[in-house]
Structure formats: C-alpha cells, structure tokens
Amino acid sequence: MRTLYLNQAALSAKATTVIRDTSNQSCYLLVGKWGLRADVLSVYTIAGDLEAEVKQESLGLLPKFRLIYHRQTVGRVSKTFGLIREVLFVRGLNWIIMGNLNSGHFKIYHGRDLIATIDQVSQSGGGTATLAVDQPDHEALVICLAAILDRWAKHQQQALNPLRNHVWAPATGDIAQFTKHDNK
Secondary structure, eight states: OEEEEEEHHHHHTTSOEEEEETTOOEEEEEEEOOSSTTOEEEEEETTSOEEEEEEEOOOSSSOEEEEEETTEEEEEEEOOOSSOTTEEEEETTTEEEEEETTTTEEEEEETTEEEEEEEEEEOGGGOEEEEEESSHHHHHHHHHHHHHHHHHHHHHHHHHOTTTTEEEEOOSSSSOEEEEOOOO
C-alpha cells in the first residue's frame, strides 16, 4: 500500500491542494470547489493529466456526488438516513466505506478486500489526512472520496454545535434570546 498525505486546510480554503507521498514528492493536484450544484473537484497528476473528478449532483441534507475516472462515470456516493451512519456505499464500484466522521478514520472495502484507509493525523493547521491505498489505479478515486468525507465531517461538526458563536442573553420579556457573539 502506498501512503499519500492530503492537507485538509487547503480543502476548506477552496484552493489547489497538493497531495504528497511519504518522501514528500508531489503526486497529485486537487482543484475545484464545493457548494453549488454541478460543482466539480478534479484530481490531476503532477504532469497535468486528468485522473478523476467528483461532481456534486444535488444539494440538501443528503447531497449526491458522481465519481468520474478517466472521463467515465464509475460510481455514485450519497449520504443516507438510517441507524448506521458510519457505513456509506459507493454504488457502481461496489465499495463500502466504514468509519466515523468525528474521528476522521475510515476503511474502504470491496467485498473483503481492503482498498484504502483514510486517517486524520493532526488537528493543527486544519489537519492532515493520511491515505493508504492498495493500488495506483485507486489513488485518484480515494482522494475524491477523502474530499467528500472531509466536507461531510465539517458540515456535521457545524450541525452538532449550532450555538458555537451564540451566547444566551436573557431578555426583558418571557422569552430568552440568543445573540451573535464575536470571539475576539
């Protein structure tokens, strides 16, 4: 398995992200943005060849994404409602992603075969994700999946703490109000 490193702070900044290997050599570039329907993240080799893309197909609570490898749609991934939140399916590739959005640790399987692991190794400076991938043909797709999982993890953290920038301030009436508080 080859290990790649992805800077999660650059993902959040909508900037070009350089994916490096264990010897600090640049391997891939991740370019694009999220947020609107039809937005695209693209994975390029350092030589400039397009390897894979992830296209956002829908918005909302359960956004859907299409995975494209060498200009061919190979799979779709989306969140699902249910009791098992730590299991995601990549339809088309028949991959199963098991892990935890809060901890940032995931394993990707095809049947019983381990395709990749994604681990968040540091929180400082936005965090770094380690991607251990079984074969070179899967690397670009795993980078796309890591970007999707990072996005969902950030949105889940915001949803779990909706009052993080708000302070309870009693009002003169019967109803208490929440006011916006700047953390300076």
